[in-house]
Every structure is written in structure tokens, then in C-alpha cells.
Amino acid sequence: MEKILSTYDKVLKGITLVTGVIAGLLVLFCAFSIVYEVVCRSILNTPTEWVTEISTYCIVIAGFLGMGVTYAGRKHIHVDIFISRLTERTRTWIELVTSALGAFYCFLFTVESWKMVMMSIEYNNCAPTTLSTPLWIPQSSMPVGLFILLLHLIRTFLGDIVKLKKGDAGEVTV
Numbered sequence: 001m002e003k004i005l006s007t008y009d010k011v012l013k014g015i016t017l018v019t020g021v022i023a024g025l026l027v028l029f030c031a032f033s034i035v036y037e038v039v040c041r042s043i044l045n046t047p048t049e050w051v052t053e054i055s056t057y058c059i060v061i062a063g064f065l066g067m068g069v070t071y072a073g074r075k076h077i078h079v080d081i082f083i084s085r086l087t088e089r090t091r092t093w094i095e096l097v098t099s100a101l102g103a104f105y106c107f108l109f110t111v112e113s114w115k116m117v118m119m120s121i122e123y124n125n126c127a128p129t130t131l132s133t134p135l136w137i138p139q140s141s142m143p144v145g146l147f148i149l150l151l152h153l154i155r156t157f158l159g160d161i162v163k164l165k166k167g168d169a170g171e172v173t174v
Contacts (some may be wrong), residue, residue: 019065019066024062033058064144117140
């Protein structure tokens with residue numbers, strides 16, 4: 001089980017790295033396009049029509065792709081005022097339950113967001129803007145980001161099971 005978990009961990013780290021880089025590049029592109037808009041609007045007196053729409057999509061896509069990166073770095077918001085006072089074993093059990101619940105909800109959100117993307121493709125939904133961006137493009141970041149987060153939650157769940165079986169969670173094994 002540990003060898004499978006180790007391989008799973010390596011693949012997941014690779015996927016997370018790629019999505020993190022993409023998310024970072026999208027934020028960087030957003031920053032440059034906003035600077036471009038400011039220069040065009042204030043200095044050249046020629047505002048653009050595309051910057052607001054594209055930068056909004058970039059931030060949304062980066063946000064969804066960054067969810068797995070944030071979770072992997074343990075940077076999600078959590079309240080540990082009570083958890084920090086519990087034993088390691090109890091904390092592991094709580095993390096096991098919360099990661100299972102999180103994975104369940106994340107799975108549901110992934111499936112529903114995938115349905116939304118497929119519906120946008122089927123009905124050829126486009127943004128009511130000058131660019132008429134097909135909505136499936138920014139929407140696709142939802143199931144992708146949620147799926148990567150789901151993979152991380154599954155990794156946490158399996159890691160906690162291994163930890164409890166090995167006795168690394170403060171349990172004395174005989």
C-alpha cells in the first residue's frame with residue numbers, strides 16, 4: 001500500500017506543479033494585461049475592449065487550478081484552536097473524516113461542473129460580450145481544479161489510513 005501511495009504522491013505532485021505554474025502564469029498575464037490597459041487608456045487614450053473579460057477569466061481559471069496547489073501546501077483556511085489540543089491519534093481520525101467528507105463534496109462538485117461544461121458545449125453558450133468567448137473555456141477550469149483537489153483529498157485520506165495502521169498517529173501497536 002505504501003509503494004502505491006508513494007507513486008500516487010509523485011504523480012500528484014507533478015500534476016500539482018504543472019497546474020500551479022499555469023495558474024501563476026495566468027495571474028502574471030492578467031497583471032501585464034491590466035498594465036497594458038492602463039497605459040492604453042491613460043497615455044494613448046485608446047481603451048481596450050478585451051482586457052477586463054480576459055483578465056477576469058484568467059483570475060477565475062487560476063483560482064480553480066490553484067485549489068490543489070493551496071491544499072497541497074496546507075494553505076487552506078482551517079481553525080485549529082481545538083484540534084491542536086487533541087492527541088495525534090484523534091487529530092488523524094478527525095482529518096480522516098474531514099478528508100472523506102471533503103472528497104465526497106468535491107466529487108459532487110466535480111461531476112456537476114463537468115455537466116455544466118458539457119451543457120455549454122452542447123448549447124454553444126458564449127459570453128454576451130464583444131469577444132463572445134465560448135463559456136466552456138473558462139468553465140473547464142472548474143472540473144479540472146476540483147478534480148485535482150479531489151485527488152489531494154483522497155491522498156490525505158489514504159495517508160491517514162496508513163498512518164493509523166502503522167501506529168504513527170500515537171497508537172501503540174502490538
